[in-house]
Amino acid sequence: MSYFIDVILPIPVEKAFTYAINKDEAIFLKPGMRVAVPFGKSKIYSGIVRHIHQEHPQIYEPKPIAYILDEHRLVTTRQLQLWEWIAQYYMCTPGEILRAAMPRTFLLESQTIIRKKGTLPDSEMDDASFMLMEALEHQSQLKIEEVIAILGKRKVLPIIDKLLHKGALSVQEEVYEKYTPKLVSYVSLTTQYEEESALNQLLDGMGRAPKQRQLILSFFSLKAKSKKEIKSTQLLKQAEATSAQLQALVKKGVFIIDKKQEDRISFNEASTIRKELNAAQAAAMIAIKSIFEEKDVCLLHGVTASGKTEVYVNLIEEILTTGRQVLYLLPEIALTTQLIRRLEVYFGNKIAVFHSKYSVNERTEVWNNVLKGASNAQLIIGARSAVLLPFNDLGLIIVDEEHESSFKQFEPAPRYHARDTAIVLGQLHKAKVVLGSATPAIETYYNAQKGKYGLVSLNQRYGNVLMPEIQLVDIKEKRRKRMMTGYFSDTLLRNITDVLAEGEQVILFQNRRGYSPILECTTCGFAPQCPNCDVSLTYHKYRDQLRCHYCSHHIAVQQKCQACGSTELTTKGFGTEQVESALKTLYPEATISRMDSDTTRGKHAFEKLITAFEDGDIDILVGTQMLTKGLDFRNVTLVGILQADTLLNYPNFRAHERSYQLIAQVSGRAGRTQKRGKVLVQTYNPYHQILQQVSVNNFEGMYKEQLEERHTYKYPPFHRLIKITLKHRDYQKIEEASQWLTQSLCNVLGTSNVLGPETPPVARIRNLYHKHIMIKISPKQSLQAVKKEILRVQLSFKAVAPYRSVRLILDVDTYA
């Protein structure tokens, strides 16, 4: 009998690859274990076992596996099921999910190592061969990249091949485990010196080694202070000694150094008991629990600052006591710092955090701990990709700020929505799911209205704090009356002045980073364009640069117009950077900071900014959407939105919903304590429905109206959307290809369900032309059948030779 395994490899191909195994391996291997397998001519990849079987493939002879990498499964059965769902639903390959889900450390790739084997007469070598052999005299082994660097050219394989044939060198594939455990050294005394007399004798004889003596004395003083083991770093610091001096004592047999493997991230023990819930929260808690008797998903719709977190805390607590894990999803790392601090108080060292700013080693540890169900991975807090962790036994999933679009991944595949994936994950674990938001997504609210999800509301802010007063400021009118100073209306400025005088803080929102989008010539109207993308370059003052926000191409600011040579250049529009600098002139006394993706690059930059603002070191904070993410500041009494219109005019069916959410969320940052907060929304169109609705906190009204529109124009939640993006660097080819594809789709799906092809507002990015085709799937159609048809059309598209090089991207439930 022969045995085979189907293996998922981290490459974007549809099919799994079949390898041969022997009987022992067949008994040992389980789905979810990793195997190293040969792939292609010389590479070795690690893959995940999906299926063990006895069917010999029909058309090829499977290769045997290289070796087995794990003793236990690294991926759970439920994860494999979830991957299958994601692959099917979001129309992507298992390999793409594998790549997104697993820390890179688990995905080993082999590396070719070159060694010297013999010598060749100079006459048989060309320059490159000579250089390579010369390099091998100094370094015993070389990696391919190193050879590329030494020879200064890309194509090195033919040279290596030639030398290999002549027997001058040997090559070997080496596989690396990339994970390096963190080792901490602990110092302890050898048994010999545990006796006092022996120790005294030793100390007496140390007249000429004062530092060693100091080390021993420090050791005892540390030991007296705490019962914990003593880290060598700690000891060296205390004794102000070097590790060489410590090593000397190890050599003398005084100290022993133990290296222990430790987690990189650890939290303190929980310190306090949970906060008492107020009546509304307690009622919500009861309501959620009774809904969970019959439903698996519940929407918690609570206005900003209503204390949703405390409700979560109580729910989490109840699940954790049963020994099951809890997943807490939030939209971005931005939120984590503040939230973790709050949750740490309650759950301390039961918490594991997982997000993209962690290093691979840190993520590997979290993965292992979650898989083991370790005590320090009971409550897992993370952004989008945390749904893909190897949960052991999940009892509850919380999706906080569920309306946030960052839960939907766009680039690269898998283009999954973490909220929707979490609901499927919940089903697999028989876990309950709470979706929380002050401004639920239309889809979610619809599901709640229809009874698919339960619905629980919190309509009061915690401690009966009033909702902020939202005032619309008509800047068209203000401009006419000459009451604008730059981008600020007199109303806004007056309020800022008052708030600053009270020693309170201000948040200003402008959803555009940079200084101003466009630098334009006043004479001829020319604006510098990106050479790779069809956009004007954005002016960034702090580096005196023009940058492209699509491909990061940048050039120095030109003093003269490139088209006509005029020196009269002017800026058009404005971003956070310009707001910041204008404010600095208007309020020279105040401390003003800016929060956007430019100022929060580093690992801790965001945290620093938040802390500074919390501590009152910043009076006015100017920022982009980052500011909306559920941050909790006590002393903010004024929020200003500089230009609401840019939000409303976005060419997207979600633009209105999003504007409402954004404005409501930014407003929610104001007046979280007793003093009522104020929000000023500057707009050219104060009569816009959305602005009217958000100003009186009329979520229901907004929902009903938007739902109506979605119905009329065939959008979610009624119709499902799949967006197809075509990319190619040849304009003519993509024109034809997109026409062809649209026509074929129309033929099978019906003309009314296919929209496009459409040229997006930015038609070319990184030298690739883009086209969009939108597929609308009516509630009567079977989603699965439509996807099948799309795949079929895609196949015949790929069969047309000239179209093969056109890249196709499928985005199911698209947001963009």
Added chain:
DNA sequence: AGCACGCCGACT
């Protein structure tokens, strides 16, 4: 995704 094989321009 990588990587090899295969066909056309600018250079020793």
Added chain:
DNA sequence: GTCGGCGTGCTC
């Protein structure tokens, strides 16, 4: 004439 560009096809 070759080196090297990247279009195309395959990997169990």
